[in-house]
Amino acid sequence: MKIDSGACMYTISDVAKLLGITAHTLRYYEKEEIIAPIRNANGERVYDDSNLAWLRFVMRLKQTQMPISQIREYAQLYLEGVHTTQARLNLLEDHRNSVQDQIRNLTATEKVLNDKIAAYKNFINKGTGIR
Amino acid sequence: MKIDSGACMYTISDVAKLLGITAHTLRYYEKEEIIAPIRNANGERVYDDSNLAWLRFVMRLKQTQMPISQIREYAQLYLEGVHTTQARLNLLEDHRNSVQDQIRNLTATEKVLNDKIAAYKNFINKGTGIR
DNA sequence: AATTGACTTAGAGTAAACTCTAACCTATAT
DNA sequence: ATATAGGTTAGAGTTTACTCTAAGTCAATT
CATH class of the missing domain: 1.20.5 (Single alpha-helices involved in coiled-coils or other helix-helix interfaces)
Known part of the structure; x- marks a missing residue:
């Protein structure tokens, strides 16, 4: 489903494009409990600006050799x-x-x-x- | 077989200790055509100082994210x-x-x-x- | 109404770089 | 003489981080 632009909401492929990764990888990060975007009525992931900022920080951590396991640990501590x-x-x-x-x-x-x-x-x- | 110290020759486990890696990994690097030490009469690998210097450079390349495939490419160009x-x-x-x-x-x-x-x-x- | 395109899932497959096992050999120490 | 501590091989297994497939749903276009 296309998302109303100007509303600061992004589809999975919007985010993939913005981060230079694939939608597959974003789903993988979700499975690894690094991010949990909300879903629309249709069950599709909807990312907002705070999700995007978090993912941009995640990409920084990754690029500087932090393993997924440690990024998950940090994400889970935040949730706690x-x-x-x-x-x-x-x-x-x-x-x-x-x-x-x-x-x-x-x-x-x-x-x-x-x-x-x-x-x-x-x-x-x-x-x-x-x- | 133990090697006469002072002769600038090292067994695989000497080299492993010096580089902080395992003998397994050194054999793997040999399979990947990154290094080819000579063998003694008993078929055991014997490393000299030039092998060690090359391996130290290899470790540098690895630590700075050069993939094995590219290190092999460089090693093979040298042999050519x-x-x-x-x-x-x-x-x-x-x-x-x-x-x-x-x-x-x-x-x-x-x-x-x-x-x-x-x-x-x-x-x-x-x-x-x-x- | 049917096609298209983008999304969904579970789960299989891949690539890189090790890491380990099993079976065997050989020199030194007891 | 035998035990031990090292070495050897081929090849299987592991970990990390994706990457892809198949089957299906849904909304918008033709």
Whole structure:
């Protein structure tokens, strides 16, 4: 069913397009208890702006290597209410540490690659056996 | 068979320990044509320092999200000799671009997490429904 | 009224990267 | 001599995260 535009409601394929993923994947995330959009009279999923904001944050977590299981854990803590605030904060801080580790690791690798690339450019076509 | 220490030769479990992976994984990498150590009279793998240096670089590539298939491609280009130098350089430059993208993405996520963590700390135990 | 297109479900299939098992071999230690 | 601690192989199994299929529903267009 098409949704009245301007009402801040989106079909599953609208959201898929906006996030650059498929509707299949969105249903999978629902099965994994990461998101639970409401349904219209016809049983179809209806996403609102808060769903979209949450999913955009989920995509960030995913892109920075948080596993689905941990994203689900965070989502479920949120559903359990205010008494899980500290647990959620801990989870966010753990992930920030992981993100900072990854940045350090990537920066070190960037340097290694820069050196190797420079060596390749320097000796290219001279058969010096760089690896 | 134990290897004479000081000779710069390592058994599969030596290497596994040094890299923080299992011997199983090292055999898997060999099946995937990422490394081919020599064998001793007994058919056992013997790794030298150049094997170790290559594997350390492989671990870097892996930690920065290069898939096994691409690492194998690079390893095979090296085996094919000097005429693949340009191809290897291209591969390294592509991966450097990927590394730089990842750093940008992680840095942006770090900022988002910092803001969220600050908001959680600010409003903790006040029931303001932060997600 | 029938076709089209987008949605629904349960569940099967896939790809990547391990991870493990079973059966066997071999050198050193008791 | 035998037990133990390592190594070997082929191949099966596992985990994660999708990805797809089949059969069906529903609303809007022709």
